[in-house]
Amino acid sequence: MMTLADIAxxxxxxxxxxxxxxxxxxxxxxxTRLKVQQIAQQYQFNVNPTARSLRTQKSYTIAVIILFDAKxxxxxxxxxxxxxxxxxxxxxxxKGYDMLLSTSKTKxxxxxxxxxxxxxxxxxxxxxxxxxDQRIEQLSHSKVPFVVWGASSGHDSFTVVGSQNRSGxxxxxxxxxxxxxxxxxxxxxxxxxxxxxRYLGYQDALQKAGLALNADYELITDFTAQDGYxxxxxxxxxxxxxxxxIFAASDAIALGAMKALQEHGVQVxxxxxxxxxxxxxxxxxxxxxLTTVKQDTINGGKLLVSKLLQQMDGEQAESELLPVRLLTxxxxxxxxxx
Amino acid sequence: MMTLADIAxxxxxxxxxxxxxxxxxxxxxxxTRLKVQQIAQQYQFNVNPTARSLRTQKSYTIAVIILFDAKxxxxxxxxxxxxxxxxxxxxxxxKGYDMLLSTSKTKxxxxxxxxxxxxxxxxxxxxxxxxxDQRIEQLSHSKVPFVVWGASSGHDSFTVVGSQNRSGxxxxxxxxxxxxxxxxxxxxxxxxxxxxxRYLGYQDALQKAGLALNADYELITDFTAQDGYxxxxxxxxxxxxxxxxIFAASDAIALGAMKALQEHGVQVxxxxxxxxxxxxxxxxxxxxxLTTVKQDTINGGKLLVSKLLQQMDGEQAESELLPVRLLTxxxxxxxxxx
DNA sequence: ATCCATACTGCAATCGATTGCAATAACGAA
DNA sequence: TTCGTTATTGCAATCGATTGCAGTATGGAT
Numbered sequence: 001m002m003t004l005a006d007i008a009x010x011x012x013x014x015x016x017x018x019x020x021x022x023x024x025x026x027x028x029x030x031x032t033r034l035k036v037q038q039i040a041q042q043y044q045f046n047v048n049p050t051a052r053s054l055r056t057q058k059s060y061t062i063a064v065i066i067l068f069d070a071k072x073x074x075x076x077x078x079x080x081x082x083x084x085x086x087x088x089x090x091x092x093x094x095k096g097y098d099m100l101l102s103t104s105k106t107k108x109x110x111x112x113x114x115x116x117x118x119x120x121x122x123x124x125x126x127x128x129x130x131x132x133d134q135r136i137e138q139l140s141h142s143k144v145p146f147v148v149w150g151a152s153s154g155h156d157s158f159t160v161v162g163s164q165n166r167s168g169x170x171x172x173x174x175x176x177x178x179x180x181x182x183x184x185x186x187x188x189x190x191x192x193x194x195x196x197x198r199y200l201g202y203q204d205a206l207q208k209a210g211l212a213l214n215a216d217y218e219l220i221t222d223f224t225a226q227d228g229y230x231x232x233x234x235x236x237x238x239x240x241x242x243x244x245x246i247f248a249a250s251d252a253i254a255l256g257a258m259k260a261l262q263e264h265g266v267q268v269x270x271x272x273x274x275x276x277x278x279x280x281x282x283x284x285x286x287x288x289x290l291t292t293v294k295q296d297t298i299n300g301g302k303l304l305v306s307k308l309l310q311q312m313d314g315e316q317a318e319s320e321l322l323p324v325r326l327l328t329x330x331x332x333x334x335x336x337x338x
Numbered sequence: 339m340m341t342l343a344d345i346a347x348x349x350x351x352x353x354x355x356x357x358x359x360x361x362x363x364x365x366x367x368x369x370t371r372l373k374v375q376q377i378a379q380q381y382q383f384n385v386n387p388t389a390r391s392l393r394t395q396k397s398y399t400i401a402v403i404i405l406f407d408a409k410x411x412x413x414x415x416x417x418x419x420x421x422x423x424x425x426x427x428x429x430x431x432x433k434g435y436d437m438l439l440s441t442s443k444t445k446x447x448x449x450x451x452x453x454x455x456x457x458x459x460x461x462x463x464x465x466x467x468x469x470x471d472q473r474i475e476q477l478s479h480s481k482v483p484f485v486v487w488g489a490s491s492g493h494d495s496f497t498v499v500g501s502q503n504r505s506g507x508x509x510x511x512x513x514x515x516x517x518x519x520x521x522x523x524x525x526x527x528x529x530x531x532x533x534x535x536r537y538l539g540y541q542d543a544l545q546k547a548g549l550a551l552n553a554d555y556e557l558i559t560d561f562t563a564q565d566g567y568x569x570x571x572x573x574x575x576x577x578x579x580x581x582x583x584i585f586a587a588s589d590a591i592a593l594g595a596m597k598a599l600q601e602h603g604v605q606v607x608x609x610x611x612x613x614x615x616x617x618x619x620x621x622x623x624x625x626x627x628l629t630t631v632k633q634d635t636i637n638g639g640k641l642l643v644s645k646l647l648q649q650m651d652g653e654q655a656e657s658e659l660l661p662v663r664l665l666t667x668x669x670x671x672x673x674x675x676x
Numbered sequence: 677a678t679c680c681a682t683a684c685t686g687c688a689a690t691c692g693a694t695t696g697c698a699a700t701a702a703c704g705a706a
Numbered sequence: 707t708t709c710g711t712t713a714t715t716g717c718a719a720t721c722g723a724t725t726g727c728a729g730t731a732t733g734g735a736t
Binding site: 353366392 | 685688
């Protein structure tokens with residue numbers, strides 16, 4: 001393995017000069033710079049990131065922390081997660097950062113101590129802010145650069161990037177209403193930040209349509225298809241004669257509910273229309289295809305990264321909620337005449 | 339930030355002794371050790387991993403590289419991926435390693451140089467060995483510790499952990515045969531290592547059943563539901579009068595195919611039975627529920643980690659293929675009397 | 677009393693870069 | 707000719723640990 005010292009010797013300059021030359025520091029004579037660079041190239045020299053880290057106190061690494069739901073032990077809508085993770089990875093690579101991944105199921109290490117103080121990472125990206133998390137709040141009182149994917153409260157003490165969950169949900173439910181639905185259930189756990197917004201959007205839509213809210217129609221449901229299936233069987237079947245629409249806080253839940261309904265002989269969408277949220281890969285390929293709200297994963301990932309880097313540059317970064325897109329498919333395609 | 343020097347001073351010993359004491363080196367007097375440890379605890383001292391890395395030339399970090407399919411730009415069956423990634427993360431954490439994640443879409447950096455030589459990682463886990471990959475072969479000629487998730491050729495020059503794809507596929511197809519299917523199509527891209535095994539299993543089953551192989555029944559299909567849908571429409575519809583079974587190399591493909599068939603008015607499973615591979619979350623919740631082959635993600639992840647650590651300890655690690663489990667569901671539940 | 681093995685402890689070098697500051701050379705101005 | 711600039715370069719300290727080797731003290735054996 002070549003070291004800077006070797007390169008310096010080969011170029012017949014001091015290590016200091018070699019170091020500067022490699023980073024194209026203009027204080028070094030141009031010819032010298034070129035010579036050093038050329039030699040480094042020739043011998044395939046790369047600076048040792050560990051040594052550099054130790055000296056500069058920067059790691060050029062970002063830690064991405066994926067929070068899991070304490071109850072379901074499941075990440076907030078898996079497929080969505082993998083997508084955004086991919087985007088983040090690409091963006092970070094592109095900016096010259098490595099990505100340290102941590103899936104935090106239990107409340108484990110203290111992030112600041114472990115990642116920042118120990119110089120394992122220069123900043124944090126936290127995905128899946130679930131129920132109100134103590135640790136995130138705590139971070140915001142420190143000087144740790146970090147961004148969160150989730151829901152903005154409007155007056156966050158930290159930078160949040162997320163989807164316009166509320167208006168997206170409103171659009172979906174309004175669409176159900178436009179399809180003639182008058183009794184629409186909500187499936188999801190509104191104690192979860194993002195879901196809460198979707199729940200509010202659901203209410204918004206009902207209110208706008210002059211439809212009454214009905215507590216019986218609000219089912220606290222985990223993120224899984226399984227729970228969507230169960231809760232539908234247990235709590236929705238009795239309401240069936242009246243019920244004519246379901247808005248599920250995630251596609252997984254929606255698909256679970258749809259399964260239960262189909263087994264029970266309910267016609268979707270004729271008797272009951274369904275809409276979900278996320279647009280997971282399967283949504284377009286189930287029967288009937290699922291109407292859903294698609295999040296902008298790509299811009300989400302990019303924004304997370306750029307806002308984090310902004311913070312690391314000492315600038316401030318505002319929270320931002322991205323527009324979503326309603327995809328209407330068969331699961332909500334009812335005749336108007338109800 | 340506390341440094342080892344601070345702790346040493348507080349404990350009134352030299353840095354050397356402090357360093358040894360913290361690692362419980364028995365050469366240090368027990369009382370001294372305890373004293374140092376106690377003080378370190380009290381002041382919440384943690385060794386700086388960067389400094390340690392520089393000195394010991396180990397990073398206590400493993401790089402996980404996810405290979406994407408060059409064509410579909412998609413990872414080998416996403417949902418499966420996230421699961422195994424989670425397991426690996428947990429295992430590594432448990433063993434005191436950090437996890438550097440890299441999603442390599444393009445042929446980017448030279449892994450050995452970037453991760454190993456630069457001491458960014460002590461070992462590599464490569465997931466998604468797709469079509470024969472030059473880079474993996476190359477790695478095996480170096481002394482880099484690494485393991486691969488994928489298919490074993492039986493005479494690998496490196497350590498592979500994977501599923502018993504061949505026998506799993508055979509079980510699935512034999513099951514279709516037992517359900518009365520006589521004309522079974524295969525959907526998948528057998529140029530991909532793992533899929534090739536599933537393809538062979540498909541052939542095994544047909545052969546055992548005394549059924550003829552038919553090139554028309556073998557459709558090269560990408561990993562996506564979309565391609566499953568398209569290829570089914572384009573190439574399977576003409577064969578429909580005869581065709582009575584499909585074995586898809588992944589659940590995504592199977593669901594795409596099922597969608598196409600249902601739209602076309604084909605009764606699943608009565609007219610045509612379907613089986614997939616992976617058991618993604620949605621498989622149990624589509625209609626009809628999908629018969630599939632479940633991989634042992636948990637043991638897979640654990641094995642990958644343990645075999646890698648074994649290698650890093652200088653031991654050799656054998657390849658290993660894990661048993662899979664056939665889950666029979668409605669999509670293949672036909673009456674026997676055909 | 678002398679010597680040696682044993683048990684600890686600490687000095688100083690080392691890992692591989694980066695950087696503040698001093699040193700040198702070269703050049704034009706006075 | 708002398709002196710202040712400017713342009714370049716290098717010395718040496720530093721980041722925070724780990725470790726080979728040497729040094730000291732203690733106790734037991736002779």
